Amino acid sequence: MTIPEAFTPDYLSAHRETEQQYYREFLKSGEPYRSLARRDFHQSARTGYHYDTQRQPENTPTPGLDLQDDQLYYNTGGSAAAYWADFDLPQPQQEIGALREDLQQWGYCLIREGLSTDQYQRMKQRLEDQAAGERKAGIACWTGTPNAPGESVPRSQFLHSLINKGEQFVGCVEHDPEAVQAGPLIEALLGEIIGRDFLMSSFIAIISNPFNMPQTLHQDQAIAPFQDPRAPFTCNTMFVMDDMGEHNGGTLVVPGSHRLLSQPTSGSPLTTPLPPAINLQADAGTVVIFEGRLLHGTGVNKSDHSRMILVMNSIKPFMRQQELHLLSAAPEILENASAKLAYRLGARPTGLGGIEGAWQGDFLIGQRLAFEQGNYRRVRELSPDSPAEELAADYGYRHSDTGIKLAAAQPEALDAVASRFGNTTPRWRPGAD
Numbered sequence: 001m002t003i004p005e006a007f008t009p010d011y012l013s014a015h016r017e018t019e020q021q022y023y024r025e026f027l028k029s030g031e032p033y034r035s036l037a038r039r040d041f042h043q044s045a046r047t048g049y050h051y052d053t054q055r056q057p058e059n060t061p062t063p064g065l066d067l068q069d070d071q072l073y074y075n076t077g078g079s080a081a082a083y084w085a086d087f088d089l090p091q092p093q094q095e096i097g098a099l100r101e102d103l104q105q106w107g108y109c110l111i112r113e114g115l116s117t118d119q120y121q122r123m124k125q126r127l128e129d130q131a132a133g134e135r136k137a138g139i140a141c142w143t144g145t146p147n148a149p150g151e152s153v154p155r156s157q158f159l160h161s162l163i164n165k166g167e168q169f170v171g172c173v174e175h176d177p178e179a180v181q182a183g184p185l186i187e188a189l190l191g192e193i194i195g196r197d198f199l200m201s202s203f204i205a206i207i208s209n210p211f212n213m214p215q216t217l218h219q220d221q222a223i224a225p226f227q228d229p230r231a232p233f234t235c236n237t238m239f240v241m242d243d244m245g246e247h248n249g250g251t252l253v254v255p256g257s258h259r260l261l262s263q264p265t266s267g268s269p270l271t272t273p274l275p276p277a278i279n280l281q282a283d284a285g286t287v288v289i290f291e292g293r294l295l296h297g298t299g300v301n302k303s304d305h306s307r308m309i310l311v312m313n314s315i316k317p318f319m320r321q322q323e324l325h326l327l328s329a330a331p332e333i334l335e336n337a338s339a340k341l342a343y344r345l346g347a348r349p350t351g352l353g354g355i356e357g358a359w360q361g362d363f364l365i366g367q368r369l370a371f372e373q374g375n376y377r378r379v380r381e382l383s384p385d386s387p388a389e390e391l392a393a394d395y396g397y398r399h400s401d402t403g404i405k406l407a408a409a410q411p412e413a414l415d416a417v418a419s420r421f422g423n424t425t426p427r428w429r430p431g432a433d
């Protein structure tokens with residue numbers, strides 16, 4: 001087949017003038033990370049907020065770490081502490097107005113006793129057992145931070161898909177006060193920050209073991225190259241499982257960076273140095289809310305004990321979720337899901353993320369369970385001359401909310417189709433909200 005010359009790879013390669021590509025500068029900017037990695041620019045961050053595995057310090061007591069140089073971003077006890085000494089940074093509290101002010105000014109807030117004593121103890125025990133079980137089963141996920149020199153895996157263990165690993169975690173997604181006593185308050189704050197129709201993107205536990213390497217500081221929403229100074233489009237809920245602070249590498253944050261990073265707007269470099277990072281300090285049972293524009297990362301655990309947190313990331317509904325919950329969730333979790341849980345897992349799309357056209361508020365759990373049972377039939381090539389048994393086949397689409405709704409209004413459907421599927425009922429009904 002001969003195609004016009006203007007469509008050929010050779011022609012396009014010869015006429016690929018980079019100065020005429022409209023968005024090249026924006027797409028290639030690498031911002032804000034190019035600015036964040038600048039050396040000798042940010043305060044108390046001589047090498048930037050970037051841990052470079054090729055420039056690990058040598059001849060130090062802890063390989064890969066220099067815990068004495070307070071001009072490295074992960075050491076927060078010297079000049080960084082002095083910088084922030086006179087600022088009124090967020091403190092644990094419970095009143096929504098004060099929490100709202102902390103979020104607006106600093107990009108994060110701390111909810112005191114977000115978990116009750118009983119809720120905390122149950123959650124901590126379940127997580128410790130799960131983490132030990134996954135290690136013993138040889139399926140532990142070692143990720144999130146660089147490897148220490150000479151070691152094959154990082155010293156940080158992640159637990160994924162928590163909704164499969166304990167009933168309390170399902171309640172956290174639903175913000176049920178039986179699971180997390182601050183649930184209604186957390187839900188209200190998330191609704192104010194990113195809108196009430198948010199989805200749950202991921203829910204993980206992170207265990208930082210002694211002398212883990214630090215994480216490069218990052219924005220969770222910077223997976224998309226957009227900075228909006230008006231508002232974020234992701235938000236995190238962090239459950240503190242161990243008392244944390246500078247001694248055990250409490251999560252590093254740069255207070256106020258949510259505004260400072262977004263002010264230059266998308267694709268633009270930073271022209272003003274950022275202030276130093278701090279380690280969050282909070283008691284076990286505290287819940288931390290921090291928005292997606294805030295610069296943060298895992299700190300260095302300088303203690304003799306592991307440090308654990310849980311992080312639930314919530315996003316606007318037009319965004320792709322980090323975890324594909326519709327596949328990851330165990331069948332019984334979906335079978336017993338409330339409408340709220342199904343929606344937050346992405347199993348009730350409203351315009352995006354459907355299956356075979358079922359995306360306008362359809363619950364997709366029936367389709368997923370059919371996949372599980374191996375009896376989901378997809379619609380393939382058809383024509384008016386297709387065999388009757390093929391036209392009347394039990395396609396999965398027939399059991400979607402949309403398919404069921406439209407079944408009785410198909411004027412050209414075969415009589416066999418109308419009689420068999422005209423009164424189809426859903427295979428799954430949502431539980432109580």
